[in-house]
Amino acid sequence: MNIIEVKNLSKTFKIKEKEKGIKGSIKSIVKPRYKTIKAVNDISFSVEKGEMLAFIGPNGAGKSTTIKMLTGILYPTSGEIMVNGINPAKQRKKLAYKIGTVFGQKEQLWTHLTPYDNFKFFGAIYDIQNNEIEDRIEELSKTFELESFINTPVRNLSLGQRIRCEMVAALIHKPEILFLDEPTIGLDPVVKKNIRKLIRKMNKELGTTIFLTSHDVGDIEKLCKRVIIVNKGKIIMDDTIKNLKSNKPLEDIITEIYQEATI
Amino acid sequence: MLMEVRNQIKVIFLSLKYNIMREMTNKITFLSNILFMILNNSSFIIQWVVLFSLKQEIGGYTMKEIILLWGIASGTFGLSKIVFSRAFELSELIMEGKLDTFLVQPKNVFLSAITSETKISAIGDLIYGYICLFVYGVTVKNFVLFTIFLIAGGIITAAFASIVNCASFWIVKGDFFADALSNIMIDFATYPGNIFKEGVKILFYTVIPVGLSNYLPVETIINFNLVNFVWIIGFTGIIVVVAFWVFYKGLKRYSSSNLMNSRI
Ligand SMILES: Nc1ncnc2c1ncn2[C@@H]1O[C@H](COP(=O)(O)OP(=O)(O)OP(=O)(O)O)[C@@H](O)[C@H]1O
Numbered sequence: 367m368n369i370i371e372v373k374n375l376s377k378t379f380k381i382k383e384k385e386k387g388i389k390g391s392i393k394s395i396v397k398p399r400y401k402t403i404k405a406v407n408d409i410s411f412s413v414e415k416g417e418m419l420a421f422i423g424p425n426g427a428g429k430s431t432t433i434k435m436l437t438g439i440l441y442p443t444s445g446e447i448m449v450n451g452i453n454p455a456k457q458r459k460k461l462a463y464k465i466g467t468v469f470g471q472k473e474q475l476w477t478h479l480t481p482y483d484n485f486k487f488f489g490a491i492y493d494i495q496n497n498e499i500e501d502r503i504e505e506l507s508k509t510f511e512l513e514s515f516i517n518t519p520v521r522n523l524s525l526g527q528r529i530r531c532e533m534v535a536a537l538i539h540k541p542e543i544l545f546l547d548e549p550t551i552g553l554d555p556v557v558k559k560n561i562r563k564l565i566r567k568m569n570k571e572l573g574t575t576i577f578l579t580s581h582d583v584g585d586i587e588k589l590c591k592r593v594i595i596v597n598k599g600k601i602i603m604d605d606t607i608k609n610l611k612s613n614k615p616l617e618d619i620i621t622e623i624y625q626e627a628t629i
Numbered sequence: 630m631l632m633e634v635r636n637q638i639k640v641i642f643l644s645l646k647y648n649i650m651r652e653m654t655n656k657i658t659f660l661s662n663i664l665f666m667i668l669n670n671s672s673f674i675i676q677w678v679v680l681f682s683l684k685q686e687i688g689g690y691t692m693k694e695i696i697l698l699w700g701i702a703s704g705t706f707g708l709s710k711i712v713f714s715r716a717f718e719l720s721e722l723i724m725e726g727k728l729d730t731f732l733v734q735p736k737n738v739f740l741s742a743i744t745s746e747t748k749i750s751a752i753g754d755l756i757y758g759y760i761c762l763f764v765y766g767v768t769v770k771n772f773v774l775f776t777i778f779l780i781a782g783g784i785i786t787a788a789f790a791s792i793v794n795c796a797s798f799w800i801v802k803g804d805f806f807a808d809a810l811s812n813i814m815i816d817f818a819t820y821p822g823n824i825f826k827e828g829v830k831i832l833f834y835t836v837i838p839v840g841l842s843n844y845l846p847v848e849t850i851i852n853f854n855l856v857n858f859v860w861i862i863g864f865t866g867i868i869v870v871v872a873f874w875v876f877y878k879g880l881k882r883y884s885s886s887n888l889m890n891s892r893i
């Protein structure tokens with residue numbers, strides 16, 4: 367069964383161009399010049415329930431833009447999206463109960479609150495009953511080993527501790543699909559390894575579908591069976607990691623593909 | 630539907646609770662913030678004392694009515710900044726892609742966003758509002774009317790701020806536009822409505838609705854009039870609907886991290 371279905375999806379951004387200096391400023395007001403960027407350009411793919419998919423590509427390829435459309439943050443310019451049978455642009459709230467998101471470069475937690483208070487707040491956001499949320503927090507903080515700092519304000523935590531908290535917040539409502547946009551960015555190898563272990567465990571035990579973007583080949587290799595490579599808004603490869611692998615390390619193969627694509 | 634509204638309100642109150650809790654961790658700063666705002670507002674009264682030593686009345690108001698006017702102005706502003714503080718910063722949230730967090734949550738994006746912070750000094754404004762009411766002369770009727778008008782005025786002020794801040798969905802320098810208009814609304818809140826000419830008055834009862842959030846409530850407490858009362862409540866409903874409509878219209882154009890837009 368396909369849990370994500372994307373057909374001919376595109377997103378263009380319109381950017382106002384401005385030349386240097388005051389003259390340029392005036393010109394941009396009087397006669398604005400626009401540049402359009404096709405961040406995502408007519409892509410189609412599907413993801414099966416329970417799959418762990420790596421969605422990768424060079425900087426600016428359109429990965430984050432795609433995730434943002436799948437999660438209902440951005441309206442697509444054209445094309446169709448179905449996530450868990452829901453159209454994200456039309457039924458954003460309904461979709462929100464079913465998905466979890468972690469953006470490695472953006473925080474969702476309130477930094478002045480403790481992780482515990484944050485989780486309680488997220489519980490209310492997802493309409494989880496009080497007694498149920500306590501159990502859920504206990505269970506997740508055990509799995510993600512948060513016990514020693516669950517009552518420390520988030521702003522005083524290390525990056526690794528914070529990402530673990532972000533993951534717990536994203537999982538509080540037992541989502542069916544987890545979208546991870548560079549979840550391991552800036553983490554040390556030990557923390558990375560731990561995070562990967564937890565993601566794998568979740569996928570195995572709960573059947574959570576994982577949609578992952580990362581520039582870390584380790585994440586891709588250790589977690590995913592299938593990889594989609596995008597470049598300049600287009601899919602340039604959709605295959606299993608097994609097929610991609612040869613005698614060379616995966617890192618080199620991916621680098622080559624990126625280099626070829628940018629020529 | 631009812632359940633949904635209840636859950637939304639629960640989240641708003643929880644957010645308010647946590648915001649105030651955060652500020653309370655440092656009790657001295659918390660209290661001095663509030664106290665300072667009360668003193669700050671009181672200092673403006675001195676201006677009026679000086680003015681009234683020169684003239685008997687201004688715009689038909691004596692010192693007593695001016696105090697009530699200040700009470701309403703300070704109270705409505707305070708309430709809007711306690712509950713809807715981020716309505717005044719919505720432009721920044723739009724331009725810097727800070728709506729993302731609220732968009733992946735199963736709650737109303739608009740309400741979640743504008744209630745996600747609290748300005749603590751605004752508690753001082755609210756308290757000052759009630760101090761003014763007590764100085765003006767409090768009766769049960771005055772107290773009830775005053776409270777209703779603070780809620781209505783707080784909502785009108787926040788809804789207006791939201792609408793003008795939504796300009797950032799369409800134009801690059803939306804924040805300047807929004808700040809300019811929000812400031813007009815706040816600056817004119819403490820002047821007697823009657824000193825303005827007809828043309829300006831029409832403006833204040835429509836486009837920049839400080840007349841409905843401040844002037845008319847003052848008149849209605851001084852001299853109760855059911856038509857005015859209904860008009861204030863009705864307008865509150867209308868501007869809330871408009872604010873939601875504009876926000877959701879604009880949201881379709883939201884580009885998450887629009888920051889890059891102005892810098893090429
Ligand atoms: N809000 C925006 N406004 C204008 N252009 C944008 C916006 N967001 C993204 N873009 C542009 O769209 C293209 C794709 O960006 P996107 O963030 O999706 O890339 P990415 O694959 O996630 O890259 P990275 O690996 O660096 O995170 C880029 O050229 C980027 O400059």
Ligand SMILES: [Mg+2]
Pocket residue numbers: 429430431547
């Ligand atoms: Mg990205």
